Amino acid sequence: MTETADAPLPDDTDAVRAALIEWYEAGHRDYPWRRTTDPYGILVSEVMSQQTQLDRVVEAWDAFLDRWPTVDALADADRSEVVGFWSDQRLGYNNRARYLHEAAGQVVEVYDGAFPEDPDELQELMGVGPYTANAVASFAFNAGDAVVDTNVKRVLYRAFGVADDDEEFERAASELMPAGESRVWNNAIMELGGVACEKQPRCDEAGCPWRQWCHAYETGDFTAPDVPTQPEFEGSRRQFRGRVVRVLGEHNELTLDELGPRIRVDYTPDGEYGREWLRELCSDLTDDGLVELRECDGKTVARLRQ
Known part of the structure; x- marks a missing residue:
């Protein structure tokens, strides 16, 4: 999609705003x-x-x-x-x-x-x-500025050719938001990105209210800025970090060799997933202010920071 550093918004901005708010208020996800x-x-x-x-x-x-x-x-x-x-x-x-x-x-x-x-x-x-x-x-x-999240960026990029640039997204979002209506507007434009203008767009199926102004809808070019994907949770360091916190919450304190088997069945002190692996995991949690490590009689002891 062609994008410009100063992409113009539609002349009939009031109609654009009214269409989005009407669409949102007619039916949205009920969180x-x-x-x-x-x-x-x-x-x-x-x-x-x-x-x-x-x-x-x-x-x-x-x-x-x-x-x-x-x-x-x-x-x-x-x-x-x-x-x-x-x-x-x-x-x-x-x-x-x-x-x-x-x-x-x-x-x-x-x-x-x-x-x-x-x-x-x-x-x-x-x-x-x-x-x-x-x-x-x-x-x-109801006292905020225009919210700009991943969904909003995708909408602005596709609909109005706003450049993939944070300052441009902020500028366009601020120009579009009606004064004093940040609550309904920000909910509405994020809903648009989450329901109609997803990575795989559902323009007609979701009844997108901006189809008559949308560059992507007109041209069929639905490219958008890259969106980071969340890493797999199962087997990740994040999963084992969570297990460390949970296990230490159940015990006053544990040595690494006492903690290891409780968070990973294949833990072996000198193995690939052993003391050094677990020490690094706990050190990450120490940096986050969640865990304390100390040495006692030649063993490393871990406990939750209170």
Whole structure:
């Protein structure tokens, strides 16, 4: 597809906006976090969604909020329990659970339990970057800027020939978003990318509201920026990292040779998957602030950091 550094948006921008919002409001995927304006629940959903399919997030989100229903409850929770939950639910890197727990503590201690509403101030929370801050500001407070995620980039690239450049995506997304409507707009354009403008587009089947303006629909060229794929979980280092956290959560502390067989049946101290392999795995978790390693009587001992 031909792209330009300053691709013009359609002249009838109001019609483009109205068409998308009408399409979204007529019927969209019903995720529970779309039914709330509670910033805590929305933050949890955003962090969980960073590395997990949304349909899988629903069950984990419900279970998480059943266990820690408020930001105060999460702040008071034992960190190892939060990390253990994260690992059991296979929600991606466990340091996100740690950051979420620390962010809850900040909200309680620094902001007296009330989330800041401004995207810039939300970024002061541990582990909250520009995208997540903007999403929380948009969906909780209707006070965000245009969200630009992978789905939004794909839509803008295909529909209007916006260059595969972060600044250009930001510019185009901001121009398109109607003032003061970040909640519905950001939900709508992300829904468009997730339902109609997927990697394999479903323009007619999903009733894409932008077909009359879309360059890709007109030309049949549905190329789009590359989208990173999530590595296989089974057998991955991420899977074994999660097992380490879970096992250490069940025991006060373990030597590497006590820990190894509990996370891998083919563990042998001097084998390919032995002490050195496990030491490197635990060192990664140490760098993330999740595990402590110490030497005792010539043996390496691991425990969860409290």
